Amino acid sequence: MRAITYAGYGPLERLELTEVPMSEPRAGELRVRVTRVALNPKDALFRKGKFRVLSGSSFPKRCGMDFAGVVEASRSPQFSVGQRVFGMLDEWRFRRGSLADYVTCRDHEAAVLPDGVPDEAGAAVALAGSTALQALRDLGRVGQGTRVLIHGASGGVGTLAIQIARLLGAEVDTTSSAANLELCKRLGASVAWDYASGQLAEEKPRFDVVFDVHGSLSRATVRGHLAPRGVGINTVPGAARAVRDLLTRWSAIAERLIVVRARRGDLEQLAAWLASGAIVPVIDSRFSLARVHDAFRCLETKHARGKIIVEVA
Numbered sequence: 001m002r003a004i005t006y007a008g009y010g011p012l013e014r015l016e017l018t019e020v021p022m023s024e025p026r027a028g029e030l031r032v033r034v035t036r037v038a039l040n041p042k043d044a045l046f047r048k049g050k051f052r053v054l055s056g057s058s059f060p061k062r063c064g065m066d067f068a069g070v071v072e073a074s075r076s077p078q079f080s081v082g083q084r085v086f087g088m089l090d091e092w093r094f095r096r097g098s099l100a101d102y103v104t105c106r107d108h109e110a111a112v113l114p115d116g117v118p119d120e121a122g123a124a125v126a127l128a129g130s131t132a133l134q135a136l137r138d139l140g141r142v143g144q145g146t147r148v149l150i151h152g153a154s155g156g157v158g159t160l161a162i163q164i165a166r167l168l169g170a171e172v173d174t175t176s177s178a179a180n181l182e183l184c185k186r187l188g189a190s191v192a193w194d195y196a197s198g199q200l201a202e203e204k205p206r207f208d209v210v211f212d213v214h215g216s217l218s219r220a221t222v223r224g225h226l227a228p229r230g231v232g233i234n235t236v237p238g239a240a241r242a243v244r245d246l247l248t249r250w251s252a253i254a255e256r257l258i259v260v261r262a263r264r265g266d267l268e269q270l271a272a273w274l275a276s277g278a279i280v281p282v283i284d285s286r287f288s289l290a291r292v293h294d295a296f297r298c299l300e301t302k303h304a305r306g307k308i309i310v311e312v313a
């Protein structure tokens, strides 16, 4: 089968479309014929070797975490052959990758895609939607009336975080470039701030939760925007952030680090929201598997609006 692989860490030119053997599902696993994949910054960061402590030095590595497709073989009681599914690989070493004709996943990494929900919508929400849900619901404890600021709201995680925060009952402010203010408002922001204008810093409104999706706000800025008992959530891993995540859990202001995990229950919640139209993924662009380099070029501008989709079949 075809798969995107790389033989060493480096720039996107390292990515190659190669032939690899198909793996057989073990107990609790299923093999999915992939139709759509959504890209995530993690795909590029790991390929560049930014987290080589976790990903190790065995090559070739595979690429891609989000997928949608059709179950082709199942050794899980949860899934049967022919079902449409979507999901995200909980992958750190990249021995598996979804940018391929087939992906073998564990049964907690997938959920059934309801009738009428396009494959690309499933792929688009799997990792980014799980991140937003786990950050806002589990770390931020967002509920009715919670005031939430989402920094970097126009990308893959941010566009879903706005919609999910609203579904949880929050009042949402966002930051983005001026070009994306209207998008953020359309998705549910009460106030959309242009991060380049300096206005947010001047007016300094207070929030119960600051979700720094872009990961670029200083600690002082986040603290300056938080109400008492507020929670700052960051997406960018690091040793200092991981330590503060532990040490501040019972402090007046908590600093939490989201590390998304694949959970079937969360994927099922996202599927239900997709089916009812409660969340609608924003798609920046679509590429064929043969144009995967162009897809990564687009991702690596760091200015995609929503998700980038790779059409595999």
Ligand SMILES: NC(=O)c1ccc[n+]([C@@H]2O[C@H](COP(=O)([O-])OP(=O)(O)OC[C@H]3O[C@@H](n4cnc5c(N)ncnc54)[C@H](OP(=O)(O)O)[C@@H]3O)[C@@H](O)[C@H]2O)c1
Pocket: 040, 041, 042, 045, 127, 128, 131, 151, 152, 153, 154, 155, 156, 157, 158, 175, 176, 177, 178, 179, 180, 195, 213, 214, 215, 216, 234, 235, 236, 237, 258, 259, 260, 299, 302, 303, 304, 305, 306
């Ligand atoms: N820890 C975890 O579990 C986890 C999970 C998922 C993602 N992440 C991380 O979260 C980050 C965001 O992920 P993503 O999928 O949303 O990425 P993405 O889709 O590539 O984000 C692109 C967005 O970033 C915005 N942006 C660019 N420069 C900005 C700036 N200076 N200030 C604020 N926003 C800016 C852009 O908005 P404009 O074009 O309007 O500037 C664009 O819409 C990445 O670093 C990713 O690795 C972590």
